[in-house]
Amino acid sequence: MGTFDEAVYRLVRRVPRGRVTTYGDVARALGRRGRAARAVGQALLRNSAGSPVPCHRVVRADGTLGGYGGGFSGGPRRKQALLEGEGVRIRDGVIVGFGAARWRG
DNA sequence: CCCATGACTAATT
DNA sequence: AAATTAGCCATGG
Numbered sequence: 001m002g003t004f005d006e007a008v009y010r011l012v013r014r015v016p017r018g019r020v021t022t023y024g025d026v027a028r029a030l031g032r033r034g035r036a037a038r039a040v041g042q043a044l045l046r047n048s049a050g051s052p053v054p055c056h057r058v059v060r061a062d063g064t065l066g067g068y069g070g071g072f073s074g075g076p077r078r079k080q081a082l083l084e085g086e087g088v089r090i091r092d093g094v095i096v097g098f099g100a101a102r103w104r105g
Numbered sequence: 106c107c108c109a110t111g112a113c114t115a116a117t118t
Numbered sequence: 119a120a121a122t123t124a125g126c127c128a129t130g131g
Contacts, residue, residue: 004128023113027127037113039128045112046129060113067112076112109131118122 004030008043011105015057018086019103020095022061029105041067049073056082063098065090 007030015021023037030036044055049069056079060066068079080090089096 027113035114035125036127038111038126039113041112042110042128043112055112058112062114065112069112079112107131110129111127113127114125116122116124118120 004036004039005043005046008040009047009051009053012044012053012055012058014105015054015103017054018088018101020057020059020083020088020098020101021103022059023066024061025102025104026058037061045070057086057103059095063095064093065095 008026011026011029012021023040024035026040027036040058044053044058047053047055049072056068058066065076065079065083068074068076074081076093080093083095084090088101095101
């Protein structure tokens, strides 16, 4: 524990199905780091594809999907498929009604 | 300890 | 409004 990565995983695991959060929000929820959005991305990158962490629910602040895996897990395309499967509507790579779908803890 | 990297963000131009 | 620049943070070599 105590590792930045684990803190990120724990928080992301709380995101309900059909909802999304942003890298920046996660960073902020962790507290003082504030703008550690990048580090959050790194943490998720290190995370394994089979982890209980729904990394696909973490998107960019502007509503775009952002990345997913390294092109190995199917890339952003896979991310979109997973989100749509949860009821999140996406159009042109941008989440429709992003503000509403955004999860707040 | 310094440098480089990356699933980011906000501010400028 | 789209494209660029600069800032920020954890991790690994």
